[in-house]
Amino acid sequence: MSAPDDSVRLVEVGARDGLQNERLTLSPSIRAQLLTRLVDAGLRTLEAGAFVSPRWVPQMAGTSEVFKALPHRPGVTWTALVPNVQGLQAALDAGCREVAVFAAASEAFSQKNINCSIAQSLGRFQEVLVHAREAGVRVRGYVSCVMGCPFSGAVSPRDVAAVSAALYGMGCYEISLGDTIGAGTPTATRALLQACADVVPISPLAGHFHDTYGMAIANICAALEAGVRVFDSSVSGLGGCPYSPGATGNVATEDVVYLLEGMGIQHGVNLEALVDIGSFIDAELGRTTASSVARAMLAKRRAAGG
Ligand code: HMG
Ligand code: MG
Numbered sequence: 001m002s003a004p005d006d007s008v009r010l011v012e013v014g015a016r017d018g019l020q021n022e023r024l025t026l027s028p029s030i031r032a033q034l035l036t037r038l039v040d041a042g043l044r045t046l047e048a049g050a051f052v053s054p055r056w057v058p059q060m061a062g063t064s065e066v067f068k069a070l071p072h073r074p075g076v077t078w079t080a081l082v083p084n085v086q087g088l089q090a091a092l093d094a095g096c097r098e099v100a101v102f103a104a105a106s107e108a109f110s111q112k113n114i115n116c117s118i119a120q121s122l123g124r125f126q127e128v129l130v131h132a133r134e135a136g137v138r139v140r141g142y143v144s145c146v147m148g149c150p151f152s153g154a155v156s157p158r159d160v161a162a163v164s165a166a167l168y169g170m171g172c173y174e175i176s177l178g179d180t181i182g183a184g185t186p187t188a189t190r191a192l193l194q195a196c197a198d199v200v201p202i203s204p205l206a207g208h209f210h211d212t213y214g215m216a217i218a219n220i221c222a223a224l225e226a227g228v229r230v231f232d233s234s235v236s237g238l239g240g241c242p243y244s245p246g247a248t249g250n251v252a253t254e255d256v257v258y259l260l261e262g263m264g265i266q267h268g269v270n271l272e273a274l275v276d277i278g279s280f281i282d283a284e285l286g287r288t289t290a291s292s293v294a295r296a297m298l299a300k301r302r303a304a305g306g
Contacts, residue, residue, distance in 0.1 A: 008224075010256065040273065102114070140172055143160055168199075231256055
């Protein structure tokens with residue numbers, strides 16, 4: 001499902017990429033409530049959790065329960081991360097109809113994150129793709145550390161392109177390029193996309209930017225100019241990276257929606273509702289929003305006595 005030129009498809013990853021990195025573990029019921037409210041606000045592709053080892057990521061335990069509590073709505077895609085066939089089976093059992101596999105462009109990150117080399121992970125994902133195809137389930141592919149690794153430093157665009165091409169070649173319908181440590185700049189984003197577009201068409205490429213250095217929105221602008229029309233984001237900028245001290249979460253969905261609104265690009269999301277959802281989940285987690293737009297809008301509401 002690609003977006004027309006004047007529209008962007010947002011992939012809401014707050015309930016997975018966000019919550020997996022928060023200190024508190026929320027119950028499946030609160031996570032399902034968050035996801036349902038995000039759908040009510042207009043989001044149509046949402047990561048609902050991860051079928052990974054609860055010993056590795058305790059925050060994602062209970063993802064099956066989350067799936068069972070989600071509403072079925074036409075046009076809404078609920079998806080989840082799976083690292084192997086065991087995860088895929090759990091996803092299918094929970095009624096999940098789309099999954100994502102996650103590779104890295106850095107060997108060190110691959111080892112720390114999924115306990116195997118990049119090549120081993122691609123072998124596992126190939127198996128996942130075969131079984132998913134038999135089950136009629138679509139698979140998205142992630143590449144982490146596309147503009148730097150928290151363990152090994154610089155990552156070359158050529159390495160990112162090679163992993164992207166491998167995932168695309170095995171049948172992933174979309175490749176999400178993750179700036180896991182938020183180190184990218186617009187110049188680096190352009191170089192990255194150029195390298196990837198040499199081996200994968202631009203339409204299946206998605207941008208997944210973190211805002212650690214405050215560059216996420218600038219990087220999204222660069223990616224939009226390069227033709228990317230799918231972006232991952234996280235309500236209230238939930239998350240961070242457990243391996244990257246001080247890293248903030250994904251770019252806040254509120255900030256991306258505000259940007260798109262200003263650029264006249266369609267997105268289908270109600271910004272006021274999004275800000276309310278951010279306040280709801282921040283209260284559950286005992287945190288304050290990482291979204292500049294939400295902060296500004298909440299201050300304006302307060303000033304207006306709302
Ligand atoms: P391992 O220890 O090497 O696995 O972990 P194993 O195959 O040796 O199995 C060990 C135990 O794990 C066994 O249980 C398996 O059954 C169990 P035991 O016999 O000891 O009781 N196991 C599982 N349990 C539940 N679900 C599964 C599963 N597979 C095996 N699917 C493994 C390897 C991949 C499982 C582990 O490393 C893992 O779960 N890692 C997940 C890490 C993760 O989720 N990281 C965050 C996502 S990536 C990311 O955030 C980046 C991204 O967001 C992009 C960006 O932000 O830039 C995508
Ligand atoms: Mg992320």
